[in-house]
Amino acid sequence: MNTTIVRHRLALLIIDMQNDFVLSGAPAFVYGAYDSIDSIRKLLDYYRLIKEPVFHVIREYRSDGSDVEITRYESFIKSRKIVVPGTDGCKIVEKLKPAEGEYVIIKNRFSAFMNTELDFMLRRLGITAIAICGTQFPNCIRATAFDAVSYGYNVTVIKDATSAASKQIADANITDIQNIGIPCITVDEYIKKMNI
Amino acid sequence: MNTTIVRHRLALLIIDMQNDFVLSGAPAFVYGAYDSIDSIRKLLDYYRLIKEPVFHVIREYRSDGSDVEITRYESFIKSRKIVVPGTDGCKIVEKLKPAEGEYVIIKNRFSAFMNTELDFMLRRLGITAIAICGTQFPNCIRATAFDAVSYGYNVTVIKDATSAASKQIADANITDIQNIGIPCITVDEYIKKMNI
Numbered sequence: 001m002n003t004t005i006v007r008h009r010l011a012l013l014i015i016d017m018q019n020d021f022v023l024s025g026a027p028a029f030v031y032g033a034y035d036s037i038d039s040i041r042k043l044l045d046y047y048r049l050i051k052e053p054v055f056h057v058i059r060e061y062r063s064d065g066s067d068v069e070i071t072r073y074e075s076f077i078k079s080r081k082i083v084v085p086g087t088d089g090c091k092i093v094e095k096l097k098p099a100e101g102e103y104v105i106i107k108n109r110f111s112a113f114m115n116t117e118l119d120f121m122l123r124r125l126g127i128t129a130i131a132i133c134g135t136q137f138p139n140c141i142r143a144t145a146f147d148a149v150s151y152g153y154n155v156t157v158i159k160d161a162t163s164a165a166s167k168q169i170a171d172a173n174i175t176d177i178q179n180i181g182i183p184c185i186t187v188d189e190y191i192k193k194m195n196i
Numbered sequence: 197m198n199t200t201i202v203r204h205r206l207a208l209l210i211i212d213m214q215n216d217f218v219l220s221g222a223p224a225f226v227y228g229a230y231d232s233i234d235s236i237r238k239l240l241d242y243y244r245l246i247k248e249p250v251f252h253v254i255r256e257y258r259s260d261g262s263d264v265e266i267t268r269y270e271s272f273i274k275s276r277k278i279v280v281p282g283t284d285g286c287k288i289v290e291k292l293k294p295a296e297g298e299y300v301i302i303k304n305r306f307s308a309f310m311n312t313e314l315d316f317m318l319r320r321l322g323i324t325a326i327a328i329c330g331t332q333f334p335n336c337i338r339a340t341a342f343d344a345v346s347y348g349y350n351v352t353v354i355k356d357a358t359s360a361a362s363k364q365i366a367d368a369n370i371t372d373i374q375n376i377g378i379p380c381i382t383v384d385e386y387i388k389k390m391n392i
Contacts, residue, residue: 066299066317073320103262108313115311117304121262124269 008129008154010194011053011122013112014040015134015141017096018058020082020089022135027089028082032163032170033135037095039161039187040133044096046191053125054102056092057112057134057144059083067108110143119151129154131190133161137173145182159184204325204350206390207249207318209308210236211330211337213292214254216278216285218331223285224278228359228366229331233291235357235383236329240292242387249321250298252288253308253330253340255279263304306339315347325350327386329357333369341378355380 017040020026022033047054061068061076063084068076076082083090098104107116122130130153132145141162148155157177164170174184185193213236216222218229243250257264257272259280264272272278279286294300303312318326326349328341337358344351353373360366370380381389 062299062317064297066320067313068320070320101260103258108316115313115316117263117311120304120311121258124262124264124266 009052009125009127010047010050011055011125011127011130012043012047013055013057013130013132013134013144014044014096015057015112015132015144016059016136017056017093017134018083018089019091019093020087022093027080030136030163031165036133036135036161036163037093039158041095043131043133043158043161043187043190046187046194048099050194053127054098055105055112055118055121056096056098056102057105057107057116057118057140058090058092059108059140060085060090060106061108069109107140110139111147112140112144113147113151114143122153127153129156131156131158133158135163137162137164137170142173142177145177146180149180149182155182156190157182157184158187158190160186205248205321205323206243206246207251207321207323207326208239208243209251209253209326209328209330209340210240210292211253211308211328211340212255212332213252213289213330214279214285215287215289216283218289223276226332226359227361232329232331232357232359233289235354237291239327239329239354239357239383239386242383242390244295246390249323250294251301251308251314251317252292252294252298253301253303253312253314253336254286254288255304255336256281256286256302257304265305303336306335307343308336308340309343309347310339318349323349325352327352327354329354331359333358333360333366338369338373341373342376345376345378351378352386353378353380354383354386356382 020028021030061083065077105116105118112118145155145157178184216224217226257279261269261273301312301314308314341351341353374380
C-alpha cells in the first residue's frame with residue numbers, strides 16, 4: 001500500500017483585532033485581546049516569512065444598524081455604536097496592520113465564513129489548512145473554527161494568540177474545540193510543527 | 197373567512213451599473229446597459245420620493261483574481277481586469293451614484309444574495325418585496341431574482357430598466373423568469389401599480 005503525504009497549502013486568519021475590541025477602555029473591549037498582540041504579530045511575521053496568504057478578518061456594522069445581529073441591535077442603536085467604517089474603532093490595531101498583498105475580509109456575523117467571500121478565496125488559492133487567531137474565543141474564533149471544519153479545512157487554533165473575557169471562558173472553549181478534533185496549540189508549537 | 201391584505205415593505209435593487217459594464221468601449225460592456233440608465237434613474241427617483249431603501253449592488257474583484265469566478269479567472273488574469281476597487285471602471289455610473297443613506301452591497305458572484313450581507317439587511321429592515329433592475333438579464337439579474345424567490349421575497353423585475361447582450365437574450369430570460377411567477381414589467385407599470 002502506498003503512503004500519500006498530503007502537503008497542505010496554508011493560510012492565516014486573524015480575526016477582529018480592531019481598536020474597538022482590543023484597546024483598553026474601548027466600547028467592546030475584550031479582556032486579553034491587547035495582551036495577545038505580540039503573539040499574533042509573531043505568527044503574522046512567520047506567515048510573511050514563508051509568504052503564505054494572510055486574511056485579516058474584521059467586523060463592520062453600518063451606522064444605521066441595518067446589518068447588526070439581533071442580540072446586539074438594541075444596544076447598538078441606543079448607546080454603543082461599534083466598528084462603524086470610517087471610525088478609529090473600526091481600524092485594525094497598529095501593530096497588526098495589513099501589509100500589501102494581504103487580504104481583508106469584512107464580516108457582519110460571528111463566523112468569518114458566513115455570507116462572506118472567504119471560502120471562495122480559500123478555494124481559488126488552493127488553501128487546505130488554516131490557522132486561526134484573534135478575538136474572541138467563544139464567538140468569532142469558535143464559530144469560524146467550526147465552520148472551517150464543516151467546509152473541510154484542516155484547522156489549527158493558536159491559543160496564546162487568541163483571547164476571551166476570562167481564562168475560564170477560554171479554557172472551556174479550548175476543551176470544546178479540541179473535542180471536535182481541532183488542535184489548540186501555542187504560536188511556538190505551531191511554528192515548530194510547520195518547520196518539521 | 198377574513199381577508200388579510202399584506203402591506204409589503206419595499207426595496208429597490210440596482211445591480212452592476214458600473215462603468216466597466218455600462219460605458220461604450222468598456223472592457224465588459226453590456227449592450228443596452230447605457231440606454232437603460234434613464235429608466236433606472238426614474239425608478240431610483242421614485243424610491244427616493246417614497247423614501248424606501250435602495251441597494252446598489254456592485255461587483256468587485258481583487259486585482260490578484262483571488263475572488264473571481266472560475267469561468268472568468270483566466271481572462272481576468274491574462275488580459276481583462278475588470279471592476280477592481282479603486283479603478284474608474286469599478287465606479288457606479290455618474291447618473292446612478294448612491295445618495296447618502298442608500299446601501300452599497302459588494303458581491304463577487306452572480307446572485308446578490310450569494311455570500312453577501314443582503315439577506316441579513318433585508319430581514320433587519322423588514323423588507324418583504326423587492327424590485328430588481330440593472331445588468332445583465334441572464335446572469336446577475338436572473339440569479340438574484342431566483343434566489344430572492346427562494347428566500348421568500350415578493351419579486352418584480354423591471355424589464356426596461358434591465359439589459360442584456362441582445363433583445364433575443366433579454367426576451368428568452370423574461371420568458372423563463374415570468375414562468376416561475378415573477379412579474380417582469382416596465383418602470384411606468386411598476387410605479388402605477390405601486391400608487392394604486
